[in-house]
Amino acid sequence: MNEMIVQSINSIVFSMLLFIMAAGLSLIFGHTNFINLAHGSFYVLGGYIGITAINQIGNYWLALLLVPILVGLLGATIEYLFLRRLYGKHRHLEQVLFTMGLALITTDIIRLNWGTYVVNIEPPILLDASITLFDAQFPLYRIAIIAAGLTIAGLLWILIQRTRLGTILRAGVSDIDLVSETGINIQVIFTGIFALGTALAALAGIIGAPLHGLYPGLQFEILVLTLAVVIVGGLGDLKGAFLGSILIGTVDTFGKALLPEISLFLIFALMAIVLLVKPSGLFSARGE
Amino acid sequence: MKHNSNTSLTYPIIRSYSRRKLLKIAGAGAVAYAGSTLATACSIGNDVSGTDSPIRIGVLLPYTGIYAALGDSIASGLEMYLDEIGNQAGGRNIQIIAEDTEMKPNIAQQKIRKLVEQDEVDIVAGIVSTGVLYGLREYFHNNKKILICANAGGNKISRDMKSPYIWRSSFSNWQPNWPLGLWAYKNVASKVFMSAPDYGAGHNMVNAFSHSFQSAGGMILGKQFTPFPSMGDPAPFITEIRKSRPPMVFCFYSGSAAVAFVKAYNEFGLTKEIPLVCSGFTVEEDVLPAQGSAAVGARSGLHWALLLDNPTNRQFTTAYKDRTNTDANVFAVQGYDTGKIISHMLNEVQGDTSNTGKMLESLHQLSFASPRGPVILDSKSQNPTQHIYVREVKEIDGQLHNAVVEDLGEFTDPGDDSLG
Numbered sequence: 001m002n003e004m005i006v007q008s009i010n011s012i013v014f015s016m017l018l019f020i021m022a023a024g025l026s027l028i029f030g031h032t033n034f035i036n037l038a039h040g041s042f043y044v045l046g047g048y049i050g051i052t053a054i055n056q057i058g059n060y061w062l063a064l065l066l067v068p069i070l071v072g073l074l075g076a077t078i079e080y081l082f083l084r085r086l087y088g089k090h091r092h093l094e095q096v097l098f099t100m101g102l103a104l105i106t107t108d109i110i111r112l113n114w115g116t117y118v119v120n121i122e123p124p125i126l127l128d129a130s131i132t133l134f135d136a137q138f139p140l141y142r143i144a145i146i147a148a149g150l151t152i153a154g155l156l157w158i159l160i161q162r163t164r165l166g167t168i169l170r171a172g173v174s175d176i177d178l179v180s181e182t183g184i185n186i187q188v189i190f191t192g193i194f195a196l197g198t199a200l201a202a203l204a205g206i207i208g209a210p211l212h213g214l215y216p217g218l219q220f221e222i223l224v225l226t227l228a229v230v231i232v233g234g235l236g237d238l239k240g241a242f243l244g245s246i247l248i249g250t251v252d253t254f255g256k257a258l259l260p261e262i263s264l265f266l267i268f269a270l271m272a273i274v275l276l277v278k279p280s281g282l283f284s285a286r287g288e
Numbered sequence: 289m290k291h292n293s294n295t296s297l298t299y300p301i302i303r304s305y306s307r308r309k310l311l312k313i314a315g316a317g318a319v320a321y322a323g324s325t326l327a328t329a330c331s332i333g334n335d336v337s338g339t340d341s342p343i344r345i346g347v348l349l350p351y352t353g354i355y356a357a358l359g360d361s362i363a364s365g366l367e368m369y370l371d372e373i374g375n376q377a378g379g380r381n382i383q384i385i386a387e388d389t390e391m392k393p394n395i396a397q398q399k400i401r402k403l404v405e406q407d408e409v410d411i412v413a414g415i416v417s418t419g420v421l422y423g424l425r426e427y428f429h430n431n432k433k434i435l436i437c438a439n440a441g442g443n444k445i446s447r448d449m450k451s452p453y454i455w456r457s458s459f460s461n462w463q464p465n466w467p468l469g470l471w472a473y474k475n476v477a478s479k480v481f482m483s484a485p486d487y488g489a490g491h492n493m494v495n496a497f498s499h500s501f502q503s504a505g506g507m508i509l510g511k512q513f514t515p516f517p518s519m520g521d522p523a524p525f526i527t528e529i530r531k532s533r534p535p536m537v538f539c540f541y542s543g544s545a546a547v548a549f550v551k552a553y554n555e556f557g558l559t560k561e562i563p564l565v566c567s568g569f570t571v572e573e574d575v576l577p578a579q580g581s582a583a584v585g586a587r588s589g590l591h592w593a594l595l596l597d598n599p600t601n602r603q604f605t606t607a608y609k610d611r612t613n614t615d616a617n618v619f620a621v622q623g624y625d626t627g628k629i630i631s632h633m634l635n636e637v638q639g640d641t642s643n644t645g646k647m648l649e650s651l652h653q654l655s656f657a658s659p660r661g662p663v664i665l666d667s668k669s670q671n672p673t674q675h676i677y678v679r680e681v682k683e684i685d686g687q688l689h690n691a692v693v694e695d696l697g698e699f700t701d702p703g704d705d706s707l708g
Contacts, residue, residue, distance in 0.1 A: 003531045010523040017521070107352060116356040117614070118544045120551070120578040130557060136530060137557025142523070211521060213547040213578055217352035217390075221518050256514070256524035261486050264515035 002134035007257050009133070013142045015249025016149025017208055021222060022229040022241045023152060024200035030236030031169050031193045034083065035092050038099040039201055039226060040219030041106035046071050046202025047209040048114050051121055060124035064206055068199040075198025078102070079191050087190070103219060111216050121209040141210060148207055152200070153242055160238065169193070173236075228271045234281025243283040342381035343634060343641055346409035348399055348424075349438075350416050351388040354517050354543040357574045358416045358619045359388075362438045364612050365623025366413065369631070377631035378639030385409055391416070391517055393423030400427055410641035411436065411633070413626050416619075417517075418442035418461070418488035428453045432644060434633075438626040439619060443492045446669035446701040453644075455651050456671045457626040459591050460701040461492030465540070465567055466708060467676045467696040468589030469500035472536065472565045476587070479507045480565075481534035483525060485545060486513035493540040493567050499708025501538075509534045519545050522552040530558060540567035547578045554582035563587070568690070571681050573617035576688045583681045583688060591672075592618045592660040593679045593690045601659040615689070621659045628656060629665070662698075669701040 025039040046067055053063035086095050122128065123141040130137040160166040168189060172179045180186045205214075212218070225248075230236070233244020251270055255263035274282055347366070349359035363386065375382050385407050387399035396415075403409045404427075412428070413436045415421050421440035428435045429451040437445065437454060441461035445454055472480070480501060484490030490513060498508060510532045514525055519541075526549075529537060537558070541549045550571065553559055559582065568590020571583045594605060594615055604624065608616040629651065636650035637643040655664040664673040676699050679690035 003527055006527050007524055010521070010527060013523065014521045111351075111356075116351070116360040118357060118547045118575055118578045120547060120580070122580070130555070137555075139555040141555070210551075211548065213544050213551075215354060215544040216356040217354070218544070225520075252520065253524045256520075257528050260512050260514055260525065260528075264518075264520075 002136075006133060006136070006138065007253055009138070010142075011250045011253035012246075013145050013249075014253055015246040016146050017204070017211065018225065018229050018249050019149050019242055019245035020145075020152055020200070020204040020207055022226040022233075022245060023156060023238065024197035024204070025226050026230050026233075026236055026238060026241035027156070027200065028194055028197035029230070030238070031172060032087065032190050033089070033236070034087060034194075035095045036099050036194075036197070037096055037223060038102040038106065039197075040221070040223035041103045042071055042075060042198040042201035043205040043208070043222045044110065044214060044219045045074075045106060046205030047121065047214045048110055048119070048205075049202070050206035050209065051114075051119055051214070054121065064203070067206060068203040071202035072195040072199030076191050076195035079194035083194065084187060084190065103223070106219065107216055114214075116216050118213040118215045120213045121206060123210045145207060149245075152203075153238075156238055225267075228267050230281070231271050232274045232282060234284025237281065237284050240281050240283040244281065247282070340380050340639075342383035343377070343411075343639065344383050344385055344407060344409040345630065346400075346403035346407065346412040346414075347384055347386040348389050348396060348403070348412060348414040348420070349386065350391045353391045354545055355391055355416050356543070358439060358543060359414075361574060361617050361619035362414060362416070362623035362626070365608070365616075365620035365625075366438070366627045367623075368608060368611055368620075369624045369627025373627075373631055378634035378637060380634070380639040382631075382634075386414075389415070389417075389420050391420065393419050396420045396424055397427070400424055404431060404433055411630060411647075413630060414438050415440045418492070421445060422449065422488060425449055425451060425454065434644060434647060436626050436629055438622045440489070441492065442488045443496075443701070443705075444488075446671045447704055450670060452648060452670075454670065455629070455648075455665060457629050458622045458672070459674070460669065460671050461489050462496040462701055462708065463671075463674070463699050464589040464591060464676050465493045465496035466500045467699055468565065468567070468678065469497040469506070469538075470504055471589070471678055471694070471696060472497075472538065473501050473504040473506045476563055476565055477534075477536035478505065479509050479534055480536045480538050481509045481529050481532050482511045483529065483537065483539040483541075483549070484511075484513060485516035485519065485541065487516040490514075490516065490540055494538075495708045497538050497567075497708075514545075517545075519548065522549050523556070525549075526552045526556045526558065529562075530556065534562060536563050536565055538565050539570055542569040542572070543575065546570045546572075546575045550575075550579045550586065551582045559585065568592075568618065568679060571679075571690065572619075573615045573690065574619065576681065576690075580688070584683065586681045587693065588679050588681075588690070589676055589696070590618060590679060590690075591674045591676055592621050593677050593692045595684070595689055595691050596660065596677065597692075598657075598659070598661055600657045601661075604659040616659075618660075625656075625658050625660075625663070628658075629654070632656075666700050669703045671701050673698060673700040675699070 028036050050067045053067050057063050127141045127144050129140045229244040229248050234240025251266050255266040351359050389396040411434045415437050416439045418440045421442050435454045437456040439458045441459050443460050443462050446460045482494050484494045564586045566588045568588040571586045571588050573594050605616045633647040637646050651665050652667040661675045666673045676696045677692050678694040680693050682691045
């Protein structure tokens with residue numbers, strides 16, 4: 001029984017990590033209708049640059065703040081130089097090809113800079129401890145991930161539902177032409193969204209690295225996981241991404257605990273069923 | 289040395305591989321272009337002698353994914369040996385053509401065809417994952433192409449899936465684990481919980497350990513086979529292990545999965561309570577820096593250890609560190625010995641690679657001094673007969689390494705499933 005409760009906490013931890021991973025992807029697609037398959041690359045870049053930054057600066061928290069900003073600026077630059085040429089309703093294939101190319105280039109840049117050995121970010125000293133749960137040790141860092149996930153979800157909700165910028169963003173989803181005609185520079189808004197999405201990916205990379213390490217090819221694993229989350233939850237919808245994360249995180253954790261051999265398959269089975277039954281995602285507010 | 293060493297093998301692979309991938313994505317079938325770039329890049333400095341065409345060795349390794357570091361280490365070890373012999377054997381220059389298998393048997397199928405049918409390589413070396421090895425077995429066998437397998441330990445290749453064309457420089461999965469099971473029963477505990485990835489190698493290692501452990505009187509409390517290649521978050525598995533409250537855990541993981549598993553094992557407090565006994569790859573030198581103190585105290589069985597005290601190993605580990613700036617690992621040793629075995633074959637036929645029969649014949653009971661100690665290529669299992677060592681992760685001069693606890697003696701794969 002106690003183990004089931006611990007597994008439930010494990011599933012919440014993993015769900016929150018998934019949400020932090022997927023939020024950026026969902027945000028970008030939801031508000032710019034751009035499919036960014038390089039999302040996993042910004043995630044691992046965040047992790048790797050994070051390691052270098054932590055070593056150079058010597059302060060985990062400062063690195064946690066600065067690295068997402070840096071990667072966000074990189075994202076904005078890439079958006080400004082390339083991606084804005086690829087916006088448009090029927091250009092998803094071009095977006096997929098271009099961002100896949102970006103992902104492959106990033107793989108090589110990472111290999112050249114950081115090598116192929118698995119590297120790891122140690123949790124900050126403050127969180128490198130454990131609490132006792134049913135006479136057993138549970139890492140504090142994992143509890144902190146729950147807090148981080150909820151905080152990020154809350155801040156994004158406030159940004160989108162409670163600020164003027166959020167009003168513009170939501171209007172953009174409904175009718176982008178109308179927004180431009182009211183004199184709002186939608187290009188700048190798009191660049192900003194891409195910067196925010198990639199910064200979130202980088203933040204997730206730093207937060208997730210202590211759990212799985214960093215290695216060449218990780219970005220594609222992350223990409224597949226985040227795509228599963230947004231497909232199940234509803235692409236481009238923050239609430240969908242949140243609920244999708246919880247569903248996938250729960251299925252994954254209990255699948256691993258009860259049916260380890262088929263646990264990986266369970267996520268994809270869930271994804272396939274959702275695609276068949278409700279292609280817009282289980283929690284999507286949008287029609288089909 | 290006329291050779292332009294360090295980067296000649298590793299980096300051209302990366303460059304050509306990525307370029308090729310990009311082109312493929314763009315829909316341009318420019319494989320030939322990338323191939324020629326690679327050939328040019330790899331033959332830099334190979335101006336040692338004559339105008340003869342070089343001997344081509346195809347190398348199949350994963351350069352991405354959870355075993356990327358293994359592929360890199362094997363490549364570095366192989367390259368180091370080839371440099372030592374001036375990139376020449378049997379009177380001819382040696383040229384390496386490398387391809388990325390990504391751990392996927394279907395990708396490996398395309399790559400082996402490219403190497404054999406397009407690049408016309410004489411010998412193939414490499415292969416990290418057992419799945420890839422099994423998937424390519426028929427190809428080597430039917431095409432009578434020699435493979436020196438530099439890692440993948442799938443038992444079947446020494447047993448019912450044996451081919452005269454496939455020899456291993458590495459190990460069979462049975463080898464390190466069967467002796468370890470016996471040792472663990474005598475020295476650690478009589479009950480065990482087992483955890484390994486759900487693929488050929490994971491099952492092989494668990495079976496070998498189980499066989500000797502149970503034969504000695506040990507009891508298996510539970511087994512878990514986790515998703516492969518990536519296990520994702522290991523926390524649910526660790527919680528399941530604790531549920532059965534075992535006095536000992538046996539596991540096999542490698543690459544990034546080994547880092548994730550060992551770290552979680554420690555974070556959830558199991559390191560303090562339940563001794564971890566594992567297949568040596570789990571805490572090998574390639575993953576130890578990332579595992580850090582979480583790995584301290586883990587005991588493992590393997591056919592090599594960084595601090596193994598013999599002259600060949602001392603020389604090898606020093607030279608490898610000078611060359612790559614990282615500590616050697618077992619995969620680098622296997623790459624190095626692969627180079628040694630290949631050059632032996634080529635010398636036997638004086639560079640005449642059409643004489644496949646004589647090259648293969650020269651491998652039977654071939655013995656040489658390896659960094660892992662004396663090695664003999666066993667005729668029956670076509671796999672090394674070698675010593676198995678129990679190692680323990682210890683802090684030595686401020687760094688974590690595997691120290692040898694005990695030499696369990698020499699082991700040969702039984703060649704059938706009688707011992708697990």
